[in-house]
Amino acid sequence: MKKVLYGILSLAFLFACDMEELPKSQISAKPVFGTETGLEMYTNSFYEVFPATTSRYTSSYYIAVNQVVKYLTENGFSAEESSGWNWGTLRNINYFITNCTDESVPQATRNNYLGVARFFRAYFYFDMMKRFGDLPWINHPLDVNDPLLNSGRDARTLVVDSIKADLDFAIANIKTAKDPTCSTITSTVAAAMKSRVCLWEGTYRKYHTEAGLQASANQWLQEAADAAQIVMNAGYSIYTGAGVANSYRKLFISKTPISSEVLYAVTFDNTMGVVHSSNRQWTSVTFGSCPSLVRPFVNTYLMLDGTPFTNQTDYATKSFPQECVNRDNRLAQTVRTPGFTRITGGTTVKTAPNYAYAITGYQTCKFTLDDTQFDNVDICDNNVILFRYAEVLLNYAEAKAELGSLTDADWAKTVGALRARAGITGGISSKPVAVDPYLKSTFFPDVSNPEILEIRRERGIELSFEGFEWSDVCRWKLGSSLTRDWEGIYIPEFEVPYDMNGDGTLDVCFTKNLTPANKVPGVYYLYVGEKLANGAKNNSQIAADGHTLVYMKDQKRTWNDKLYFYPIPANDLVMNPNLGQNKGWD
């Protein structure tokens, strides 16, 4: 018996002395932070926060959508419905910044990756700051007992100062200035980011007088211009390689970023299975919200000679095919106009707007790949541009104009260059001196400086649907402009089928009859009467002038200045009452 017992015990000892097992397919901190490969591998994870879609438009004074904008409905939004108080991205970055201290990697190399990390921290905080205003500034990964978990918010000014400090560090320490693949963060991208942030802050301080920060506005505007200058010295140019009719749109539908203009783009490659599904969002009636330009904004696209379209006496009553003639070439590269084509099964087909999608009559085509095979499946691999030279030029021009130091030379190399690419011949070499009354009265009644007005026109047109819309509305304090009716094309006559794209076949008929008689085959009949069969209000109606299409006229949007910042989500406020609620939301 005893022998057996001893036997068993010794066997037990034999097997059981060491009970440690190390994972082999995962690693510990040492190889991550102790090698350059490790640092690169870690910073690669930051890139996954970038959006993988071209569908990044936000609410604006120039975009109509097919949904009620709850945020802009009277009492339509509350802290209970708020969201976005998510901090996981920051922790990942801060963990890196705190731990990237291993001296076996040279300091300059570490600083390069720290520069990338701090760029991404600035990118994160800029979005959060624009959404919520004041924020806790957190620069290290918190542990469960960290007092910051339950502390209040820091002033927004401290947050933007910190964002700027991060970007300055990134500009100074990221080793690469230019990446021909446009797929990594370079010091130039950080500079472009800085111009974006500083312009936002400078104009915010200038126009949001209630914040009492006007005195420091110019300092930020100057920083915006200086940062833009860094990019302008880096050898980028406005792409014109595909001519006035195609260069602009080619930027967005190109698979390989056009590196002369693009600083950074999220890139895709169908052959490697890295794709996105944006075409569907720009073509499906049910997927996405059918963003369409409103006519007053379309009216701001200049004539090719550089004069305002609205200078023509009959501009207001021009039909869709008529108004598209001799316009800024970006119009035809932004929405479907006569002559627009798509490719179906290898053949090029003239294609009219889909009036189920084009709720105002102007259907976006800026990012839509030509071949219809991309519409229904997720195989798009055109690049998603996040930083491009055109924006930097517009930042530069705007900052200088706001500072009052814009020169003709500045104008020529910024707005002038962009207009020239679009085929505009007039007014591209010297800055404007006259106010366009239509532009001012329609969108920017408080602005009297013709330079600023024209730069805003340019920014809207050049950067349409690229995600700057809401941010521009906020910094320019234009919130009330979002309450305008969504007006669409001018319809000369009802019950008459029109050929909208000039291919010789009739496309659409606007009708006030619920059951129009003698329908022409192949024509889309859009009912524009006020009421539906069951008495409900129709979404597509006609404005008071009796001819202009108007969408969701009965769905009133309202504005309240509290909307410039979102409310802290109610649940998060419950978790930490010290956060305090934003003004107007409590």
Add this chain to the structure above:
Amino acid sequence: MKKPKNTQKLRLLNERSITKNSSPEEKPGWYVQRQLIMKCVVCALIAGSIQVMNPVSAKAVDIQSAGKSISQQSKVVSGTIKDQKGESLIGVNIVEKGTSNGTITDLDGRFSISVSPGATLIVTYVGYVPQTIPLGEKNSLSIILKEDSKGLEEVVVVGYGTQKRVNLTGAVEQVTSEVFDNRPMANVTQGLQGAVPNLNISLADGKPTRTSGFNVRGTTSIGQGGSALVLIDGVEGDPSMLNPNDIASVSVLKDAASAAIYGARGAFGVVLITTKNPNKERTSVTYNGNFSMKSPTVVPDMVSDSYQYATMFKDAYSSFYDYAREPSTIHKAVPFTQDWYNTLASHRPGSGLPDVETDAKGNYLYYANTDWYDLLYKDQTLSTDHNVTIQGGSDKADFMISGRYYGQEGLFAYNSDDYDMYNIRAKGSAQIFPWLKAENNMEFSQMNYHNPLTVADGNVWYGLESEAQPMSPMFNPDGTLTMAAAYSVGDLWYGKNGTDTDRRVLRNTTSFTASFLDKALRIKGDLTFRNTDRSEDTRRVQVPYSSKVGVISYLGSSTNDFSVEDGTTKYLATNIYGEYEKTFMDAHYFKGMIGYNYEQSIYEYLQTRRNGLIFEDAENINMANGSGIKLASSYEKWRIAGGFFRLNYAFRDRYLLEVNGRMDGSTKFPTNEQWAFFPSVSVGWRISEEPFWHVNKNLFTDMKIRASYGSLGNGNVGSYAYRELFRISQMGRLINGTLKQKTSLPTIVPDGLTWETATTANVGLDFGSLNGRLRFSGDAYIRKTTDMFTVGKALPAVYGADVPKGNYADMTTRGWELSLSWHDNFTLANKPFNYDIRFTLADYTSKIDKYNNPEKNLGSYYEGMTVGEIWGYETEGFFTSAEDIANHASQKLYYASNSGTWLPGDIKFKDLNDDNVIDYGTNKVGDPGDRKVIGNTTPRYTYSFNVGGDWNGIFFSAFFQGVGKQDWWPGNDNALFWGQYNRPYNNIPKSMIGEIWSEENPNTYFPRYRGYVALQGTRELSVTQTKYLQNVAYLRLKNLQVGYNIPKNILAATKMQAARVYLSAENIFCWSPLHKHTKNFDVTNIYGEDAEAKDVASDGGTNSIISNGGQSYSYPLLKSISLGLSVTF
């Protein structure tokens, strides 16, 4: 007095109770009197149960059949029948051999029967060995029947040994091979469902490969979770790879005391599967085979009349947009225009008009009326099962070899999911010396399965629901696929996309038994290795279709790739243990066991995927030429070691005590937590063995009370959970044109990690009654799972990560289970009719005792919560008028239309807290707004009912199982339930027709017809509410079989020893209250989901529905009818 079958012989005791040794004459008067009363009662009971119509009299009852005339030369034979102790046996069957002439004994054990001269009598009685008595010249007989010791000696497999059932003190349930007999099943897990009370097996779907963890006694842990440990012949194994014919018994150790010997892995029960041992008595060859026809239990019944579909589509679509918008397409595959719709009206089924026309531009216009589910499945699919067992041996050595092939043709009409399974087992033993025996048990299994894929949406059912509307036919006139088909059945028809899975298990156990000291000391040891290989080859190519004459387009993203996955588990286990058994002074029985166990497992996995197949039929990754290459690997190793002991003590077989303990070590814990000791104790009191137990043995044959208590650690933890580790994976984004590796924030290190502990207290009662015909076994238990590894107290979001986990939560599970069986026989047409009935019932509920949610926020666990509870609104009804809407509490948080407008016929929620707004308050238990607990997802009162019988070689059995109470919320994006209320382009369940609100028909089940309202969180039907909460209790006839054992005299002409033919039907009937509202679901796996599709989603899959779990879009369960044959030579 007769003895019941299952009463244990008193092996160790000389003492006999007074009744046993006394002759009737010596019995006191009160006793005799009571005996008479009892006999009457018992006879009445028996008579009632066997439906003998004749009144019970003091004389023998002759039940010979009326049609049979008795020969004139017949003589009358009479006699008495007693047991070995001289007690009279009542109701014994006496049949004249070869005739239907028979009788039974009366209250005094006497009988009388007229037989022909030279007849032979056959005497049978439950629990006793049958006797055949040639009469010769005798006219009176005195027969003594011997107890059938098989029932008395029933042994139950327990951890590291066996135990006689009567001596069990823990909660152990055992079923034998009968559970699997004559049933065609793809794998063992599917066959065990419902067989053991509180052994809960929920299969996600009906795929032949589908298996699941075994749950014992309900919710285990809300932290680490945990299933029962499954051991095959004592070593961890995968039951789904086992040959069902090889199984001798399945024993379930339910309480801590019986599972404690397995320590940390037995925390939530142990399932011991034991394979058959060779039959040494004679060499034999047995063949079992069956052929089955299978078909889905449920095929969704959808509207296939396209005009009806399109009319409803239009209504559902425009009503969500406040009747302000007309559709322009029916999702992706078919455009919607008024003209098309008008034309469709003339293409109703039976119109004879063409299904496909083309417009001026060559685009196809579709007017078909397609039943897509009809195209998807075969009406019937076949499976075959062949099993051969060869066995034999002598005193010195024995052997058994078994081989099985099971093949099931796929259910899909195209690219079908064929399944094959091969098993080989070779088992043998040799008695090397009188004291040493060596055994070897080798097993090889191989499983192959082809799982077809649809490349557009990943899952054919989802593709079918979202794109395959009835107006689209499968093919265009030129033979190309339509777009709708390419999304669904057409992909299968194209037949190139799918995953081939190949699983192999090779396992060998070598063991020895050495016996010393006249077998009182036994030492056993074994060594097992097991290699499990799984490889999956997946091909995904684009699917061509056409929407316009002559123009081919392709579906399937950029997926033109081939992937190879290989996973290997190398597992090693060894046990050595010694056992010593002795009885002292004839009263004190001791058994001691001590042992050591060591196990290790190494898992390695590699996945390679490359795109750019050079041709679409490529069958190897070498045929891929693209630049999209994905590589991923993983590795896991764990080791455990344990020392264990068990002590049994019994005093005079009355008082039973068992103590178990195990010291466990695991590599999954930090160094200071690696070792833990888990003790348990159980006691039993065989009250019927007490001298004072004077209860009549007819009423209570035996009775035992059991109790146990034990505490086990849950070692079911991720292997490296306590370490700060950086995961490395391939990016989904391009940097510099390549897919680089990335790493990020390491997993948050838990706030300490120690063992979760499951402490179970169990009480049990076993008794036999009515001479052992009736047996009852019941247990009630409380299991406290403490220190569950759950998330810490919620932290503000700025923390930026999941809150670190820790051993924070406690839970109590209370439950009980019982089984009741009855077996008996009677004579039918002079032949014994044996039958048995078994009923089981089990239940449990779990309550959270402690959880890091002091605010009691809903949406998470909280203290006092009943696990599984469903919170929701009370549906007051439908709005009846504008006035009704205006007067009702505000429902502004919810939507019935895009604009938030409510109309008559929309859902009206009850304002439970009368605050004039329908809301969720602060979302806390104390302030839930207008919500309350409306149901619970836990299956309650799970039951089974088994009835079987045999007569004259004919046997039959029926096995029912079900759930007594359970609720189910159909959930978001569940098109099979909600139809177009989900997405207007979904198919419409036929059962919905007539149940849709309208002003003319306001009293319906479903509200105003609107699309999108069951799709997302704040829409009226997405909100959990009483009206659409489903009662998913059910009763299923799981198996029904009838067969015939061909009599020996017929077989005599052949070389066969035995032969049997049978018909067996599986899953042929199911009743459920759910069926009142929908017949599109198989209620028995209502919480199931398509696991493969879920994997696709977690791997970056293509659509939200599947990443939400893919419920309801899954492989159907199958019903089958099979014909089987079994012969033994």
